[in-house]
Amino acid sequence: xxxxxxxxxxxxxxxxxxxxxxxxxxxxxxxxxxxxxxxxxxxxxxxxxxxxxxxxxxxxxxxxxxxxxxxxxxxxxxxxxxxxxxxxxxxxxxxxxxxxxxxxxxxxxxxxxxxxxxxxxxxxxxxxxxxxxxxxxxxxxxxxxxxxxxxxxxxxxxxxxxx
Numbered sequence: 001x002x003x004x005x006x007x008x009x010x011x012x013x014x015x016x017x018x019x020x021x022x023x024x025x026x027x028x029x030x031x032x033x034x035x036x037x038x039x040x041x042x043x044x045x046x047x048x049x050x051x052x053x054x055x056x057x058x059x060x061x062x063x064x065x066x067x068x069x070x071x072x073x074x075x076x077x078x079x080x081x082x083x084x085x086x087x088x089x090x091x092x093x094x095x096x097x098x099x100x101x102x103x104x105x106x107x108x109x110x111x112x113x114x115x116x117x118x119x120x121x122x123x124x125x126x127x128x129x130x131x132x133x134x135x136x137x138x139x140x141x142x143x144x145x146x147x148x149x150x151x152x153x154x155x156x157x158x159x160x161x162x163x
Contacts, residue, residue: 005063005125007053016050057147060124060140069137078138087145094149098156106160110153117146 001007001015023046028039052058061071090113097105120143127136 001053003063003066005056005059005128007059009054012050012053016046019046056121057140057143060121060128060136060143063128064133064137064140067133069133071137071140074141078134079141083142083145087149090149091152094152094156098160101160103157103160106153106157110150110157113146113149113153117143117150120146 001012020043023039023042025036025039025043028036031039052062064071090109093109094106097109120139124136124139124143127133127139
């Protein structure tokens with residue numbers, strides 16, 4: 001796969017299946033111990049790569065690592081205070097909506113956060129392409145909040161729907 005934030009889902013799926021077929025451990029049952037271990041390692045690496053490329057957040061982290069930027073280095077001082085305050089407010093809103101069992105409100109909130117997240121993903125890609133790597137890292141750190149918030153909203157919805 002090319003080094004790019006944009007990933008063609010069909011190509012990714014096709015390459016994944018091709019590599020999984022080629023290196024599936026079942027094909028190496030008659031191989032030596034080292035051959036079987038190597039096949040397992042390849043299969044594990046292929047699965048990890050697929051998971052990374054499939055997830056926009058993991059893909060962003062991986063691209064930053066390729067540029068020698070540690071995406072997991074946490075320094076929230078570079079995040080805007082207004083962004084952090086908004087995250088606190090959104091989490092309070094989430095708690096209120098969940099307590100009120102307001103599925104419509106949760107869905108509206110999710111739609112709004114997903115829209116903001118998608119815009120931020122575009123900004124990340126542009127910053128990365130323009131080699132504005134510290135800006136891209138800041139966007140990545142902000143995206144972590146938004147991805148987590150969407151997951152929390154979905155968990156609240158599932159709880160209310162008894163999934």
